[in-house]
Amino acid sequence: MAITHESVRExxxxxxxxxxxxxxxxxxxxxxxxxMGTHPLAGHYLSKKAFIEGTFAKLGQVLPNGAQLHTENVIVEGDQAVVELHSLATARNGMRFDNRYCWVVYFQDGLIVRVRAYLDSTMVGRLFEENSIA
Incomplete structure (x- = not known):
């Protein structure tokens, strides 16, 4: 399956x-x-389960309505895509969490097999400092 701009957006x-x-x-x-970065979500995750537990599950504890991600731009070359995203979210304490992301995504046989995710580390750190989780 060829990776296309449309398939990545979908x-x-x-x-x-x-x-x-x-x-x-x-x-x-x-x-x-x-x-990437130096914040509570940063790390090298070697499975889908570990990634979800280390990021989305933690965010769910401080962002009651989730991260509300929106795709801004997609660039595709061969079996990889660069996807720019932004979030529009509000933390438990009312802090706006409008972060920006760039994910470099590698596909194999139509599945995502590798991702390098970049984001505003300082904003993530502040989110968890002001909305501590047990």
């Missing part, structure tokens, strides 16, 4: 609509996902 619609499971159906169980 895949990311799950994240935009709050249906993370629709997006994660297209992520390999053994995905190699690095969240």
């Amino acid at each position: 895949l990311f619609k799950g994240l935009e609509s709050g249906d993370g499971s629709a997006f994660f159906e297209h992520v390999a169980d053994n995905v190699d996902w690095i969240v």
Whole structure:
């Protein structure tokens, strides 16, 4: 299956609509996902389960309505895509969490097998400092 601009945008619609499971159906169980930075979500995750537990589950504890991701731009070359996203979210304490992201996504046989995610580390750090989780 060839990766196209349209197929990548379609895949990311799950994240935009709050249906993370629709997006994660297209992520390999053994995905190699690095969240860059120095903040509570940063790390090298070697499975879909570890990534979700280390990021989305933690965010769910401080963002009652989720991250509300929106795709801004998609660039596709071969089996990889660069996807720029932004979030429009409000934390438990009312803090706006309008972050920007750039994900470099690698596909194999139609599945996402590797991601390098870049975001505003300072904003993520502040989110967790002001909205502590147990």
